[in-house]
Amino acid sequence: MKQLWQKWYLGLLMVFALNFAMANDLNHPAQVQMQQNSKDIMAVINNTGLSNPQKIQRLNAYGDRYLDYQRIAALAVGVQWKNFTPQQKQDFIAAFKDMIISMYSNTALMAAQNAKINVLAKNNSANSASKATVYTQIVSNKNKSYAVDYQMYKSGSVWKIYNINVEGASLVTVYRNQFNEIIQKQGIDGLITALRNKAIKKVN
Template sequence: MFLRRLALFFSATLLMFGAASARADAQAPDALIKQVSTDVLESLKADKSVKAGDLQKIIALVDAKVMPHVNFQRMTSSAVGRYWRQATPEQQKRLQDEFKVLLVRTYSGALAQVKDQTVQLKPMRGSAADPEVVVKTEVRGQGDPIQLDYRLEKVGDGWKIYDVNVMGVWLVENYRNSFAQEIGANGIDGLIGKLAERNKAARG
């Protein structure tokens, strides 16, 4: 139940990071999050297909608007942990591809839940000149506010998300534990097969 709530709230809020303009990318990370989240929330509320639960439309939206703002290689390698260095380049590519599909579908399944939420930023510690920052936000809507912390790294003039904390649990760390168990039992190819099987079942 907790992991389901974790996926729901993470996905619902990460989806607020829609495609930003070059001007927005040059902003401070907290200002970028605020501006983009507001813009995307408005577009979600106005999209009848999304509200109706059109999964293919939602998947396309997630892939186009969320993934460009995620350092997916870093997220995948961090989730796989020490085993990443043991994987061949082909295995690394397959892990990244399957992990991306898993998360995109997770986000897509929760996107229809986005209705009247708003995002409030908390004061950011550190400076936008730092190579990595944590941006803390609070999602307010029906029910109790949800605390969310985002880890971002500076890439060129922009920022990329590489981890998120929901209710005290970092997403990458959560996957790292389950991935390590699968690799320990069945090897890297076993994890790839498990992810592929899960994604295939979701498509069915």
């Protein structure tokens, strides 16, 4: 799938950026949180007084609250995560996040300005008071639609995202083979250095 990670990043922005077309019977707390987030962040995206870097900075502040970067990173690395030291985990998370933002944020932000999203009336039997999957359909500013599903869990009063599936492809697994290949050849510190140097192959 072309520009797959850009779609994932766009999916992240959608969590905070869009007016949701939500049916009355879609009332799970995770869906309600998405709807509540949309109003304030739409003001950021449509604020002509802000530059794109300023908009991205504010959107990322929301992401820091609503995305579980540690869990996303652990799932992206896979079984090797247990071999990371606490400091390596911290360094990897920071470098991974910075790489994705620098690669995809500007193009995804432009796509988010005119995109639309629908929360689908689709139930997951595994949804509970602490875990949920929210199913959506995103229509890009080029009028192309694709399915995006958000896997979430409750942490205190906040629902946090730990995985996104775009057309069935998982955010947390797309880089796993590449990460593990680098670890085998260069070690964990070599992987962190590659992330910091933006030397990871871009997923398209």
